Amino acid sequence: MKICKTISEVRNTIDLLRKRGKNVGFVPTMGALHEGHAALIRAARKECKVVVVSIFVNPMQFGPTEDFAKYPRPFEADCLLCEREGADVIFAPEGREMCAPGNDTCVVQERLTKVLCGKSRPDHFRGVLTIVLKLFNIIAPDTAYFGQKDAQQVLVIKRMVTDLNLPLKVATIPTSREPDGLAISSRNSYLSLEQRKDAVCLYGALCRARDMVTAGGRDAERIRAEMRRIIRSSRRVRLDYAEIVDAHTLDRIDRITGDVLVAVAVYIRTTRLIDNVCLTIDGKEILC
């Protein structure tokens, strides 16, 4: 496994590998790798001859009061996980290599980025799209792998790939969960033991929503109210949103008539956690 710190180094490395007619799978990450990332790398390993993992804590996707500075950066453990899962190349650039002084070009979207997490994090998706596009242009993957846990991110990136005619495929991989259902996230490490117990209310709310849809519930507001009730029953959890939206457009809906994204976001003290399930009208879980 090769670790590249510069853009020219990773380009040369991948060019050499690609010359032997190999297809490239790419897993962009912010490091602090866990089982969710491991599942992405395994999916890439299964489908592609070359697997590249990027590790870059993207400053552009953090708001001014968010956790950029304290975001965990356990680089050596990350390398071990990549090695264990069979990655071929790690691209781990410094901040300056990706965000040079004078950089001024951004990728923006209107519709999909104004709702859900985009409402609470106004410049988040602009930062995600810009850096992910840069990474796509550097790595030139055939397939890029993202987790269903960040469902809105997946939709926004798929939209970009379509709109900008990027020559690659986006694959969505199911959310990895702890035994009690909590979605695995690098930010779970911020939680105290007590907070960790409270955090299970996100998955609890989603399961209740899923069960209501499976049982034929079609009134979105009734299901939202039920999710809010479940989340608010955890005293230390502050609700950001509990939403049901069209799974493709992210438009808020009144009645469930097709695929929906059921999504929740909460704060536990300063830790922001998100989770979702994407459902057919019969309550069957799908990927977005």
Next chain:
Amino acid sequence: MKICKTISEVRNTIDLLRKRGKNVGFVPTMGALHEGHAALIRAARKECKVVVVSIFVNPMQFGPTEDFAKYPRPFEADCLLCEREGADVIFAPEGREMCAPGNDTCVVQERLTKVLCGKSRPDHFRGVLTIVLKLFNIIAPDTAYFGQKDAQQVLVIKRMVTDLNLPLKVATIPTSREPDGLAISSRNSYLSLEQRKDAVCLYGALCRARDMVTAGGRDAERIRAEMRRIIRSSRRVRLDYAEIVDAHTLDRIDRITGDVLVAVAVYIRTTRLIDNVCLTIDGKEILC
């Protein structure tokens, strides 16, 4: 010469040509081709094994009151010019092929797009950048050719290529001029005989500015005032701007201490014309 109307067709065509180890030169145009475009195609022909010309009147770069509808579209004459200059492929997509319903991703810049033409045409460069990036992703050129006449466009596109790590080179080709100095432009065809005579004041103002710089003039405002005087002496010409800015940042300057872009824009009735020269501190013409 092959004419492709769809994205998949032009991709397949270029992929086949590239497989034989050929480098691709790309000349993006809005059609209504003239000697300026011919010079771009010739430059590409000289340097590249495969030359692709795109013809697409980009609706995104026109303002709501601008000349999108009446912009000339002499497709057959354009094809003849491309053939004559030795282009291998024309990519001429319909509007829907490039701007599909639901498209929502845009490329934006702040600094370089707020001044000069960006002031009078607020969404112009967003439209240019977005469509040019799409074309780059479709054609995947090794080198793209742009004219010095649209100097701000060249700088904005070079900025995008750097910022987004696009794997291509941007080449700038000198402005082609009529015998009396008027920069050749598709929009010159809008001018009546009288207006055509007035239009020469743009180049007149630029030459005067160049002469002043060559003679050691360093006071930018004095040179701007002189350009304004020359342009205003043509009764039917309405000044948009006559500017001297830093050639790299496009920042407005008071004193000339390095390379400058001297740029003018006017309206002759509803026809908007632009022109520029990029100068060293000694008044030598350079490309931006």
